Amino acid sequence: MKANFKKLRKHRRYSDAFKKQIVSDFESGNYSVLQLKKLHGIGQQTVYSWIYKFSTFNEKGYRVVEMEDSTTNKVKGLELKIKELEAALGRKQIMVDYLETMIDVAKEDLNIDIKKNYATPQSRSSNLRSKK
Numbered sequence: 001m002k003a004n005f006k007k008l009r010k011h012r013r014y015s016d017a018f019k020k021q022i023v024s025d026f027e028s029g030n031y032s033v034l035q036l037k038k039l040h041g042i043g044q045q046t047v048y049s050w051i052y053k054f055s056t057f058n059e060k061g062y063r064v065v066e067m068e069d070s071t072t073n074k075v076k077g078l079e080l081k082i083k084e085l086e087a088a089l090g091r092k093q094i095m096v097d098y099l100e101t102m103i104d105v106a107k108e109d110l111n112i113d114i115k116k117n118y119a120t121p122q123s124r125s126s127n128l129r130s131k132k
Contacts, residue, residue, distance in 0.1 A: 014042075016054075022047060023054040032071040 022040065025031045026047070033051075037044045106112045 019050045020054050023050055026051060027055060027057060034071060 022036055022042070026033060026036060031039065033044055033047050036042065036047050103114045106114055
């Protein structure tokens with residue numbers, strides 16, 4: 001015996017507070033419509049309809065158009081900047097490790113203490129100069 005299955009459409013209901021939060025995230029410039037769509041799993045047209053309904057900036061009769069290329073390029077540019085900064089940080093960390101190794105070698109092999117030692121008293125010549 002075959003069961004008769006009926007397709008159920010899933011309708012999501014969102015509260016007005018949630019819709020207003022999405023619109024405020026868009027208006028603040030922190031997120032684009034595409035990012036909000038991916039972040040919350042909401043349709044792009046749904047986000048636009050909420051913007052038209054709840055936006056404080058949008059006047060009636062005007063359409064909000066967001067250039068997807070510009071936001072995509074902006075995100076790619078920021079990702080590239082992050083990679084460049086991470087590479088620069090890595091180079092600096094290698095230099096710090098190298099210099100610390102050189103200080104340790106100078107102390108062990110040459111008996112030269114390069115690191116600043118706070119326990120040593122000041123030299124006399126600096127005291128004489130400051131009194132003049």
